Amino acid sequence: MTQTDTVSSEQEDLRLLRESARTLFERAGGSGRARKLRDADGGFDPKMVRELAEAGVFGVAVPEDQGGLGMGLAAGGVIAEEAGRVIAPEPVVLTIGLSLGLLRRLCPEHPKMAQLIGGEISLAVAWQERGPGGAPANATCRYADGRLTGSKAWVVGATGSHGFLVVAKGDDGPVLVLAEADADGLVTTRRAQADGSSLGELSFSGIPAAELASGDAVQAALAEAVADATALAAAELVGLSECAFEITLDYIKTREQFDKPIGSFQVIQHRAVDLNVMCEVAQAGVREVLALMDRETDQKVRAQLASRAKARAVTTAKRITRDAVQLHGAVGYTDEFDIGLYLNRALVLSAWLGDDAYHRRIWFDAREAEGAAQ
Amino acid sequence: MTDWNATSDADFRKEVRQFFEAEYPEELRHLPHRPKFAEIEHWHRKLHAKGWVAPAWPAEYGGMGLNAAKLLIFYEEQQRWGVNRGRDMGVQMVGPLIIKFGTQEQKDYWLPRILSCEDIWCQGYSEPGAGSDLANLRTRAEIDGGEFVINGQKIWTTMAHDATHIFMLVRTDPDAPKKQQGISFLLAPMDQPGVEVRTITTLSGETEFCEVFFDNARTPSENLVGELNKGWTMAKALLSFERIFIGSPSLAQNALGQLESFARGRGAFDDPVFRDRFAQAALDVEDHAALYARFADQLKRGETLGADVSMLKIWVTECFQRITELMIEAAGPDGGTIGPLQVGNVSVDVLASFYKARPTTIYGGSNEIQRNILSKAVLGLPG
Numbered sequence: 001m002t003q004t005d006t007v008s009s010e011q012e013d014l015r016l017l018r019e020s021a022r023t024l025f026e027r028a029g030g031s032g033r034a035r036k037l038r039d040a041d042g043g044f045d046p047k048m049v050r051e052l053a054e055a056g057v058f059g060v061a062v063p064e065d066q067g068g069l070g071m072g073l074a075a076g077g078v079i080a081e082e083a084g085r086v087i088a089p090e091p092v093v094l095t096i097g098l099s100l101g102l103l104r105r106l107c108p109e110h111p112k113m114a115q116l117i118g119g120e121i122s123l124a125v126a127w128q129e130r131g132p133g134g135a136p137a138n139a140t141c142r143y144a145d146g147r148l149t150g151s152k153a154w155v156v157g158a159t160g161s162h163g164f165l166v167v168a169k170g171d172d173g174p175v176l177v178l179a180e181a182d183a184d185g186l187v188t189t190r191r192a193q194a195d196g197s198s199l200g201e202l203s204f205s206g207i208p209a210a211e212l213a214s215g216d217a218v219q220a221a222l223a224e225a226v227a228d229a230t231a232l233a234a235a236e237l238v239g240l241s242e243c244a245f246e247i248t249l250d251y252i253k254t255r256e257q258f259d260k261p262i263g264s265f266q267v268i269q270h271r272a273v274d275l276n277v278m279c280e281v282a283q284a285g286v287r288e289v290l291a292l293m294d295r296e297t298d299q300k301v302r303a304q305l306a307s308r309a310k311a312r313a314v315t316t317a318k319r320i321t322r323d324a325v326q327l328h329g330a331v332g333y334t335d336e337f338d339i340g341l342y343l344n345r346a347l348v349l350s351a352w353l354g355d356d357a358y359h360r361r362i363w364f365d366a367r368e369a370e371g372a373a374q
Numbered sequence: 375m376t377d378w379n380a381t382s383d384a385d386f387r388k389e390v391r392q393f394f395e396a397e398y399p400e401e402l403r404h405l406p407h408r409p410k411f412a413e414i415e416h417w418h419r420k421l422h423a424k425g426w427v428a429p430a431w432p433a434e435y436g437g438m439g440l441n442a443a444k445l446l447i448f449y450e451e452q453q454r455w456g457v458n459r460g461r462d463m464g465v466q467m468v469g470p471l472i473i474k475f476g477t478q479e480q481k482d483y484w485l486p487r488i489l490s491c492e493d494i495w496c497q498g499y500s501e502p503g504a505g506s507d508l509a510n511l512r513t514r515a516e517i518d519g520g521e522f523v524i525n526g527q528k529i530w531t532t533m534a535h536d537a538t539h540i541f542m543l544v545r546t547d548p549d550a551p552k553k554q555q556g557i558s559f560l561l562a563p564m565d566q567p568g569v570e571v572r573t574i575t576t577l578s579g580e581t582e583f584c585e586v587f588f589d590n591a592r593t594p595s596e597n598l599v600g601e602l603n604k605g606w607t608m609a610k611a612l613l614s615f616e617r618i619f620i621g622s623p624s625l626a627q628n629a630l631g632q633l634e635s636f637a638r639g640r641g642a643f644d645d646p647v648f649r650d651r652f653a654q655a656a657l658d659v660e661d662h663a664a665l666y667a668r669f670a671d672q673l674k675r676g677e678t679l680g681a682d683v684s685m686l687k688i689w690v691t692e693c694f695q696r697i698t699e700l701m702i703e704a705a706g707p708d709g710g711t712i713g714p715l716q717v718g719n720v721s722v723d724v725l726a727s728f729y730k731a732r733p734t735t736i737y738g739g740s741n742e743i744q745r746n747i748l749s750k751a752v753l754g755l756p757g
């Protein structure tokens with residue numbers, strides 16, 4: 001199937017959304033823009049965030065009565081795929097999936113909702129903590145009397161965000177609080193990532209923070225938002241993989257060795273076909289997952305679906321970007337050629353919210369648990 | 375001069391190990407990047423004083439004169455202790471070529487300078503239009519009085535920005551009936567107006583390789599090694615040695631060691647799937663080493679290696695890549711993080727290993743090209 005076929009088999013509203021998102025990203029400079037931002041300071045472009053907001057991007061999955069477009073995760077996936085194609089550094093999945101995912105479920109009336117949808121601000125979500133061996137551990141971060149103490153790890157979007165949505169332990173169970181980025185006593189350590197972005201490690205020494213929600217609803221909303229973001233990150237990887245494949249296809253058609261295009265060697269042709277098949281399988285799988293998640297209400301089933309999507313997308317993106325470098329030869333190993341940007345972005349998106357091995361494990365465990373329950 | 379080959383393997387290993395452990399600077403162990411000469415100069419001096427710069431060269435040229443068995447031990451120990459190979463293109467590539475094909479004057483002049491690193495070499499083979507199809511190279515060298523005048527461009531020249539000399543394949547007869555004919559092997563100084571070096575940044579942000587432009591660059595005609603227009607055959611003669619070197623288990627073994635300590639520290643072995651994948655990688659490395667030993671034995675018996683040596687490179691480079699991919703998996707949410715990751719008292723630069731593994735299937739004859747060689751020259755498939 002060609003690109004246009006897949007696009008035209010989509011629902012009309014999603015197709016239009018895809019077209020406008022693609023135009024917007026392309027007009028802004030495509031993958032060249034990502035390179036410029038990386039070389040500048042590794043952050044994202046707040047102006048682009050506002051432009052995306054004007055196109056309705058951040059509110060796509062927010063219900064209409066909460067100020068969004070009410071188009072569901074499937075529409076979020078369209079945006080994520082398009083962001084992935086141009087490896088846009090803006091917090092698209094972070095905002096649609098995590099920050100708005102939490103707020104719309106816990107406090108849809110909060111003024112930050114409208115600001116996020118309007119692209120006026122972006123908020124990072126701090127929910128994981130590092131254990132002794134360096135691996136994720138249970139939350140110990142404390143919130144009491146309006147003050148937050150403890151630390152959080154692996155915070156995506158810590159650079160450039162206006163504040164943090166922090167999941168902490170309150171006096172009566174879990175709480176979601178909002179800490180401003182410039183709060184006194186908030187220390188952010190940045191760990192540089194392969195794609196030029198950074199992961200934040202936050203430490204709070206009794207910093208002021210405002211409680212947004214508390215109780216079991218916080219855990220439930222977090223699980224839902226993480227599932228949403230996981231599936232959307234999968235969609236971003238699908239878009240990234242497709243574009244990496246297209247770049248490679250162009251290259252093997254034009255690069256000549258032994259007096260012919262290297263794409264005329266059968267071994268290269270078969271490799272290209274395999275990569276293309278992988279791409280199509282991943283796109284079909286991930287889009288189906290997003291559509292199913294829109295209809296499904298059982299949190300466990302939604303989480304399992306998200307795992308299915310991320311497992312597939314990570315496997316695909318890793319394989320495609322690595323083979324793409326190989327098929328480019330030495331130029332593929334340079335920074336000058338875009339394909340390396342895709343490889344690096346794939347590394348970061350794969351590690352975020354769990355890689356393929358992790359999600360296959362989660363998927364299987366969920367399947368077993370479901371079997372046992374029946 | 376010590377006849378190392380008369381020493382028992384065990385004693386030799388002990389001696390090499392002791393020297394590395396006592397003398398090799400701790401901060402240079404397992405360097406994640408290719409060092410510039412200045413960074414390792416101090417170590418090179420020690421090695422030079424000891425007479426250990428060129429383990430494979432015959433003793434008469436200042437080498438250690440090691441036979442294949444001792445050589446493997448030397449490399450194993452070097453690897454085990456994380457001793458950097460240094461700027462070894464002179465020792466590994468030009469030196470052996472000069473020893474085999476050079477004149478007495480060339481040997482007397484160049485070899486001591488290679489050993490002392492007075493000259494630091496880079497390899498100028500590839501060009502923009504001549505990668506896998508190396509014979510397609512276009513850089514011209516024309517005789518003008520007592521000199522060759524060089525015009526053209528080389529690319530992917532590793533560490534050219536930190537080299538004093540380049541050994542290169544150049545076209546000296548553009549009218550030869552076959553591309554492989556009319557190519558010569560030349561040595562040229564880099565420090566001259568006609569040579570311009572531009573570094574190329576890799577996708578991991580390193581500057582390891584370069585473009586080298588020649589605009590009426592000059593080199594004395596006595597810097598031709600071997601016969602005019604016979605460079606291709608000579609370069610090929612070096613290849614089988616290069617291929618066993620590039621197919622040696624060391625990179626994969628080293629990475630496996632790093633993977634093991636990292637995965638253990640991270641608790642990755644709690645997962646039976648990860649254990650299985652690790653075991654697979656470990657066995658891939660072990661059995662490759664057995665195959666490698668078979669080829670090494672051939673060398674020890676003084677036989678020349680056949681085209682089948684290519685299988686070593688295919689196996690070990692792909693295995694190396696899988697091992698570094700497992701490191702990333704073990705790193706979990708830190709899998710996209712640049713720089714060393716600390717677990718307990720070890721620190722492992724997961725991404726550096728991953729990046730290092732990527733081009734091993736591209737350089738030294740890409741793995742696709744190696745497979746072509748095996749299918750034709752070993753399996754006898756038509757085409």
Ligand SMILES: Cc1cc2nc3c(=O)[nH]c(=O)nc-3n(C[C@H](O)[C@H](O)[C@H](O)COP(=O)(O)OP(=O)(O)OC[C@H]3O[C@@H](n4cnc5c(N)ncnc54)[C@H](O)[C@@H]3O)c2cc1C
Binds near residue numbers: 499583
């Ligand atoms: C890190 C690094 C260091 C290097 N250092 C040096 C150096 O110091 N000096 C130097 O001279 N060179 C160096 N090289 C260059 C290296 O030798 C070339 O990259 C290599 O020969 C491949 O050429 P290419 O990059 O032009 O790829 P291409 O030849 O363009 O190949 C592109 C892709 O096509 C495939 N392909 C090509 N032909 C065929 C075929 N017939 N059948 C099937 N597949 C095919 C290749 O396998 C590859 O996947 C270095 C390269 C790298 C990556």
